[in-house]
Amino acid sequence: xxxxxxxxxxxxxxxxxxxxxxxxxxxxxxxxxxxxxxxxxxxxxxxxxxxxxxxxxxxxxxxxxxxxxxxxxxxxxxxxxxxxxxxxxxxxxxxxxxxxxxxxxxxxxxxxxxxxxxxxxxxxxxxxxxxxxxxxxxxxxxxxxxxxxxxxxxxxxxxxxxxxxxxxxxxxxxxxxxxxxxxxxxxxxxxxxxxxxxxxxxxxxxxxxxxxxxxxxxxxxxxxxxxxxxxxxxxxxxxxxxxxxxxxxxxxxxxxxxxxxxxxxxxxxxxxxxxxxxxxxxxxxxxxxxxxxxxxxxxxxxxxxxxxxxxxxxxxxxxxxxxxxxxxxxxxxxxxxxxxxxxxxxxxxxxxxxxxxxxxxxxxxxxxx
Numbered sequence: 001x002x003x004x005x006x007x008x009x010x011x012x013x014x015x016x017x018x019x020x021x022x023x024x025x026x027x028x029x030x031x032x033x034x035x036x037x038x039x040x041x042x043x044x045x046x047x048x049x050x051x052x053x054x055x056x057x058x059x060x061x062x063x064x065x066x067x068x069x070x071x072x073x074x075x076x077x078x079x080x081x082x083x084x085x086x087x088x089x090x091x092x093x094x095x096x097x098x099x100x101x102x103x104x105x106x107x108x109x110x111x112x113x114x115x116x117x118x119x120x121x122x123x124x125x126x127x128x129x130x131x132x133x134x135x136x137x138x139x140x141x142x143x144x145x146x147x148x149x150x151x152x153x154x155x156x157x158x159x160x161x162x163x164x165x166x167x168x169x170x171x172x173x174x175x176x177x178x179x180x181x182x183x184x185x186x187x188x189x190x191x192x193x194x195x196x197x198x199x200x201x202x203x204x205x206x207x208x209x210x211x212x213x214x215x216x217x218x219x220x221x222x223x224x225x226x227x228x229x230x231x232x233x234x235x236x237x238x239x240x241x242x243x244x245x246x247x248x249x250x251x252x253x254x255x256x257x258x259x260x261x262x263x264x265x266x267x268x269x270x271x272x273x274x275x276x277x278x279x280x281x282x283x284x285x286x287x288x289x290x291x292x293x294x295x296x297x298x299x300x301x302x303x304x305x306x307x308x309x310x311x312x313x314x315x316x317x318x319x320x321x322x323x324x325x326x327x328x329x330x331x332x333x334x335x336x337x338x339x340x341x342x343x344x345x346x347x348x349x350x351x352x353x354x355x356x357x358x359x360x361x362x363x364x365x366x367x368x369x
Contacts, residue, residue: 001367002033004280006273008299009045010288010319012092013352016045017052022356023284023317030364035279037271041299042189042263043130044092046084050075053271055082060116062088062109063144065133066101067159074113080124081117082270085110085246086131089140094133097211103162103219105133105210107249111144118182126187127253128263129246133210135161135203135220137196137227138252145256146174161203161247162216164223170230172255179256186258189266191298194244196237196251197225202244210247224248231255264302273306283307284363286317290338295323295331308332317359319348337362 005027007019014022016038024034040049051057055075064070065088072087086092088109094101110127117125134140140159143149148171149157157163179186195201203212203220212220227248228238232255237243242260243251254260268274277283285303287294295301300316307314313334320340321328328336337359339348348355 002035002279002281003027003284004035004037004276004282005284006037006039006268006276006303007285007317008039008041008287009048010352011044013288013349015048016040017048018353019286019356022353023360026357026360027364030367032364032367035276037268037273037276039264039271039273039299039303040128040267041130041191042128042266044084044086044090046128046189046263046267047073047075047082047087049267050082050270058120060113062112063106064093064109065089065105066094067106070109072109072113074117076117076120076122079122080126081120081122083110083113083117083125083127085127085129085249088113089134090131091133091210092131099211099213099216101133102135102207102210102212102216104160106136106140106159107132107134107138107247107252108140108144108159110249111141114141114186115144118178118184123182123184124187125184126189126266127258128189129249129253130190130192130263132246132249134249135207135210135212135224135247137161137164137224137248139164139227141249142172142175142252146178147172148174161220161223164227165219167223167226167230170227172231175256186253186256188242188245188250188253188258188260189263190242190245190250191263192245192250193241195239195241196228196243196248197221200244202248205244206247262302264299267299268302277306277310277312280312282367283312283314284317285314288319289322290316290318290320290336291322304332315363317356319352320345335366
């Protein structure tokens with residue numbers, strides 16, 4: 001049987017390519033022909049998936065979410081750059097998420113990566129926005145590209161969403177001029193459909209994951225509203241699906257004229273998923289935690305939908321599952337193999353590779369290989 005492995009990373013433990021590597025060996029040993037297409041959805045692992053698809057890895061020094069320098073990576077193919085916000089402004093770069101870090105975290109480093117890609121001659125810059133530590137509406141990103149954001153005292157706006165309520169003036173023209181001078185256009189790659197503000201917005205939905213309590217969520221939402229009033233006075237962008245992605249970085253990119261694309265679809269196209277799917281008789285996808293979000297807005301969910309539409313059986317391999325067997329069948333899955341069915345969670349997190357290989361052997365046995 002010809003099997004396509006199109007898995008996402010197991011966050012914090014294995015890249016998508018490493019997951020595929022652990023799964024492919026036992027399936028090949030059982031006599032199956034295996035193709036591997038690592039995937040991502042614009043969040044953590046997007047650059048790694050792009051590099052696995054053949055793009056060249058690039059490095060750049062950038063400002064981390066709390067101001068410390070980090071070495072971040074992006075990917076390049078000709079004049080196209082693929083930038084992953086999580087590399088420079090990601091929550092994984094914050095050792096402990098607290099109310100203070102939720103207010104201080106900035107997207108400055110992501111803007112610096114965009115500038116690095118511009119200086120390298122890239123004219124199409126795809127920004128994958130997921131896994132962010134910041135809720136600053138992309139203010140740091142805009143400032144890194146030259147936008148002038150000033151506080152009420154006339155000084156430059158301080159980093160972080162907590163500073164946004166003091167924003168007095170905003171001028172995006174220097175940032176727009178920078179992009180125009182390089183003949184560049186931005187692409188917002190995300191599968192998040194949240195608006196910028198309100199109960200479904202960036203602060204309310206994602207702020208608590210970043211350490212924000214109720215008071216911080218209210219302050220961050222008020223700050224984002226202040227930013228939106230200055231940058232989007234007609235209210236055309238703040239309510240657009242995806243404006244709330246990455247703490248409002250989606251909104252900032254939209255103010256600079258970014259095109260919106262599905263992060264999962266973009267990476268799948270980059271990796272040649274459709275061509276590989278046409279050759280497949282069975283698909284294996286997966287990620288660390290399989291839950292309702294997996295099926296609604298993440299890379300493996302896109303794989304499941306594509307395989308189902310093509311009439312090809314698809315299996316989910318995951319670290320742990322929060323989806324019932326009935327829900328999995330309703331989504332079109334032939335089955336789910338969770339590592340926590342075979343080992344405690346701590347063991348699955350500490351060393352998932354052997355457990356993934358074991359899951360592949362169990363799948364091969366079910367297939368009769």
